[in-house]
Structures are given as C-alpha cells and as structure tokens.
Amino acid sequence: EDQVTQSPEALRLQEGESSSLNCSYTVSGLRGLFWYRQDPGKGPEFLFTLYSAGEEKEKERLKATLTKKESFLHITAPKPEDSATYLCAVQAKDNYGQNFVFGPGTRLSVLP
Amino acid sequence: SQTIHQWPATLVQPVGSPLSLECTVEGTSNPNLYWYRQAAGRGLQLLFYSVGIGQISSEVPQNLSASRPQDRQFILSSKKLLLSDSGFYLCAWRRDRWTEAFFGQGTRLTVV
Secondary structure, three states: OOEEEEEOOEEEEEOOOOEEEEEEEEOOOEEEEEEEEEOOOOOOEEEEEEOOOOOEEEEOOEEEEEOOOEEEEEEOOOOHHHOEEEEEEEEEOOOOOOOOEEOOOEEEEEEO | OOEEEEEOOEEEEOOOOOEEEEEEEEOOOOOEEEEEEEOOOOOEEEEEEEEEOOEEEEOOOOOOEEEEEEOOEEEEEEOOOOHHHOEEEEEEEEOOOOOOOEEOOOEEEEEO
C-alpha cells in the first residue's frame, strides 16, 4: 500500500531561521511527488512537482528536493508569511494516475 | 489563466437534510475533476473523480454521490446527511492524470 509520512508534525521557527521539512514515501513506483501549501480554512496551493530522484525545484525561499525514498522542502530565511501547513503527495505509476496519496502535513509557524 | 470556483465556503446543515456542493472550472476544457475530504490532522481523502461528462468514479463507499452535468461543472450531493459527513470538502482539477492538481477554496460542512 502506498504511504506518505511527514515530519515534523509541527515546527516553530524564528524569522530568518532556515530549516527543512521531510516527506517520506513508500510507493510501488513513483510517477510524481507534489508539494502544496495550505493556509487555515483554505484549499491547498500548488508549489512544486518532482518526478525523479535528484531533481530540485526552487521558488523564492523554498527549495524542494527528491530522493528515492523521501523529499525535503528547504525553507531559507523564512518570514512570518511562510507560516502554513505544508502537504506532500505522491502518485504511483500503477494506479492509473487518478489518486494522490497525501501526507498529514507539517504545520509551520514562523515567529517575527 | 485557469480558475476554480467552489461554493459555498461554509455550510451548516441538520442531520437528514440534502446536500449540494458545486464546483466550476474556468479557462480549460475537458479537465479531470475531483472531490476530496480533509479531516483534521489527516491527509486528503479522494472521494470521487471524473474524466468526462457523466463519468464518475467513486473511491470510497459513502453516503455521498457526485455528478458532472457539464464539462467544467462538478457537483457533490447527498440525499440525507449524517453527522459523520461533517468535514472540509475540496474540489480540484487536473489537465490530465499525470499532472498536478489545483484546488478550490473548500467548503466547511458542519452537520448538526
């Protein structure tokens, strides 16, 4: 069964304090890994798609990386507006591509 | 550009009442459409998906149903709500089954 876990469950950072969020996955064959940001009471906002080990994507203070077992979302010099829940999801190659398996998320708080 | 609209944002309904949540997508044609439910502290759960008008697939047995009467319209319904139907419902669309999903702003449903 495809599974996704995320750690830590919650993370509090001071403004400017860089850190990383982890997404570990188990799938029969990875077609894609997706990162989303979700603000309270809102729908997830798409950030990145990663398709193969070694791939990296960057957007402002965020950088996502992918290995064969996990993905990291690196946050450099975060600001309070980066506070949100970050979700990762995987899509396996053999499920006809219709279902993402989502992790439970990491709740990030950046304090000024 | 593509946009997705989902309404209402919040809804309080008595047990046994009917439900209709609507989702529309603009700026694209023949999208894959999805209904998810998000429980607190848990990952998003896929409820239904549709690859075309009138084509509905259900991922989990439940008290809900879905319909796609038009290419860019997706409706989530129930004839009689249960307390366990309370949750945060999200509509999403994808260009095809291999790409990232884009989510609406969600509907917070409370069944009382």
